[in-house]
Amino acid sequence: MASHKMLLKNGVALIHDANNHVVPTKTDILIQDGIIAKLGEGIEAPGDAEVVDCTDKIISPGFIDTHHHGWQTQLKGRHADQQLLDYMVTGNFQSLQYTPKDVFYGQLAAMLEALAAGTTTVVEHAHITRSPDHVKLAIAGMVSSGIRGVYCYTPMARVKQFNPMTFHQDILADWVMETFAELADQAPFKNGRVSLGFAFDLWFLGKEIVNGMFDEVREKDCVKTITVHGPTLFNVTQITNAFGVLDERILISHGGHVSKEEAQLIKAAGAHVSSTPSTELQMAMGRPLCFDAAFPGDGSDLNRVGVQQCASLGVDCHSNNAGSIISEARIGLQDARSHYNEHWMKQGKTPRRLPESLSVEAAFNLATVQGAKACRMEKEIGRIAEAYRADLVVFDALSPGMIGAAQHHPVAAVILHSSPADIETVIVDGVVRRNNGKLLPVSVDGTAKEVVVKTELEWEDIAKEIVKSGEIMQKEMEKIDVEEAFGAVMKLWRVDESTIVD
Ligand SMILES: [Zn+2]
Incomplete structure (x- = not known):
C-alpha cells in the first residue's frame, strides 16, 4: 500500500475554512501514501493512480x-x-x-x-x-x-x-x-x-x-x-x-x-x-x-x-x-x-x-x-485539507435518504438525513475499508494468530463468532443474581439506597 495513489474525481467535499465553517466545494482529491496530496478541480490522474468517479457524491472528513x-x-x-x-x-x-x-x-x-x-x-x-x-x-x-x-x-x-x-x-x-x-x-x-x-x-x-x-x-x-x-x-x-x-x-x-x-x-x-x-x-x-x-x-x-x-x-x-x-x-x-x-x-x-x-x-x-x-490530532485528521491524513467518507447524494438535502445543504444531509446505508466508501489512511456499501475483508494482526486460524476475515466470519460467544455469555448471565450484584454496586459506589427511585 505504501505508494498507493487514488484520485477521487468530481465530488463535493465538505471543506473547513479558516474559521471552521464548512464550505461544500466541488473538487478532486488526490491521495498518495495515505495523505491528501492535492485538492482542486481538474487534477490529472498520475498514471498509476486508481480513479474513482465521485460525481453526485458528498465527501466528508471521517x-x-x-x-x-x-x-x-x-x-x-x-x-x-x-x-x-x-x-x-x-x-x-x-x-x-x-x-x-x-x-x-x-x-x-x-x-x-x-x-x-x-x-x-x-x-x-x-x-x-x-x-x-x-x-x-x-x-x-x-x-x-x-x-x-x-x-x-x-x-x-x-x-x-x-x-x-x-x-x-x-x-x-x-x-x-x-x-x-x-x-x-x-x-x-x-x-x-x-x-x-x-x-x-x-x-x-x-x-x-x-x-x-x-x-x-x-x-x-x-x-x-x-x-x-x-x-x-x-x-x-x-x-x-x-x-x-x-x-x-x-x-x-x-x-x-x-x-x-x-x-x-x-x-x-x-x-x-x-x-x-x-x-x-x-x-x-x-x-x-x-x-x-x-x-x-x-x-x-x-x-x-x-x-x-x-x-x-x-x-x-x-x-x-x-x-x-x-x-x-x-x-x-x-x-x-x-x-x-x-x-x-x-x-x-x-x-x-x-x-x-x-x-x-x-x-x-x-x-x-x-x-x-x-484526541490531540488536529494537525492530522478531522478535516479535508492538503497534507492531512486521507480519512474520508463518501456519501451517495442521490440515495432515497439524502436526495434533495444533499444538493441544497450537504451538511444538513449528513447530520439530519443520512444513515450508514448512504455511505458508499470509507477510507482510512488512504486505504479503502468499505466499498460500494460493503465492508472489505480484514487481515488479521499477527498478535491474534494463536486464537484466529485465518489470516483474512470476512464480516460473515466475524458475525458468526459474535453470535456464538454471545450465546455462551447470555447462558452464564442468566445464572447471575442481578439483585445481589446490584446491591454490591450500590455499596461499592456508596449510593444512598433512599435516593433510588424504582
Ligand atoms: Zn464509558
Whole structure:
C-alpha cells in the first residue's frame, strides 16, 4: 500500500475554512501514501493512480468518536431499557465472561460497525484489562479492523465471581503497570494508525498511588491522551485538579453534572470533553455538555462558560445504542435544541431562530474538527485539507435518504438525513475499508494468530463468532443474581439506597 495513489474525481467535499465553517466545494482529491496530496478541480490522474468517479457524491472528513468501549459487542441489546447501575452488572462487569478471543472479535466487530457508519478514528476507553492477553487481543482487534485509534489502556477493578459478586483484591498486581510499560515501548501499532493512550477511573486509591501511576504514564512520551469517566457520582474534574493531573491530555467523558466551576477548570487546563448523548440521556447522566445553548438560564451559567469549544462526541456503549457518531451528533443536537426552546416557551415566548451554536454545522464540527482536537490530532485528521491524513467518507447524494438535502445543504444531509446505508466508501489512511456499501475483508494482526486460524476475515466470519460467544455469555448471565450484584454496586459506589427511585 505504501505508494498507493487514488484520485477521487468530481465530488463535493465538505471543506473547513479558516474559521471552521464548512464550505461544500466541488473538487478532486488526490491521495498518495495515505495523505491528501492535492485538492482542486481538474487534477490529472498520475498514471498509476486508481480513479474513482465521485460525481453526485458528498465527501466528508471521517468522523471521530472520542469515547467507546469496543469489547462489548457480544452484549448488544442487553441494556435496551436499563439505567446505569443495572448496566454495570449486565454490561461492564460481564468482562468476567470474556476470553481473550472473545475480546478480539468483540473489539473487531465494534470497530467495523464504526467504520461502516463513517467513523474513521476511535478513542477506546478499554476497560477490558483482565489479563495481559485480553489487552493484547483487544489491540489486535483494533489494529485488524483498519480503523485509526487511540487504545487507552485501563487499569481496573476485576470481578472475580458472581453470587455473591466479589472482586480480585490485587487491583494493582505487578502485571498491570508492567503490561502498560511493555505496550508503551512497542507503541504505536501498525505504522502509527493505532496509538497508545491511558484511561483511569480508580480515584479511590488515593492521591499517592494515583500520582505514582500518572508519573509512570508521564514517563512514556507516546501517551498523548488520558481519558477518564466523568462526573456521574464522583467529582472527577475536581479530583483530577486536586491531584495535579488535570491538563491538556485529559479527556473527560460525559459531564452532564459538571458545575460552572468545574467547567472553568476544564477550560483553563485545556482539557477536553466527550459527550455521549444516547447513554447520557438514557441513563440519568445529565444533559450532554457539548452544546452550550442547552443550558440557558438554569442558574449554572454553563452556557457562558463555553465548554462546547473543548467538546467532542462519543458512542460510549454500542451494546446500548448504534455505533454511529453521526447519530450521536443528531440526538445531541436535537436534545440541546429542545432545552433551548423549552427555556423560552416556559416564559410564554417563541424563539424565532436557533443560535449558531445549535446549527447542523456546529454538530458536524463536534464530530470532526473538535473530535480531532480532543484526541490531540488536529494537525492530522478531522478535516479535508492538503497534507492531512486521507480519512474520508463518501456519501451517495442521490440515495432515497439524502436526495434533495444533499444538493441544497450537504451538511444538513449528513447530520439530519443520512444513515450508514448512504455511505458508499470509507477510507482510512488512504486505504479503502468499505466499498460500494460493503465492508472489505480484514487481515488479521499477527498478535491474534494463536486464537484466529485465518489470516483474512470476512464480516460473515466475524458475525458468526459474535453470535456464538454471545450465546455462551447470555447462558452464564442468566445464572447471575442481578439483585445481589446490584446491591454490591450500590455499596461499592456508596449510593444512598433512599435516593433510588424504582
Ligand atoms: Zn464509558
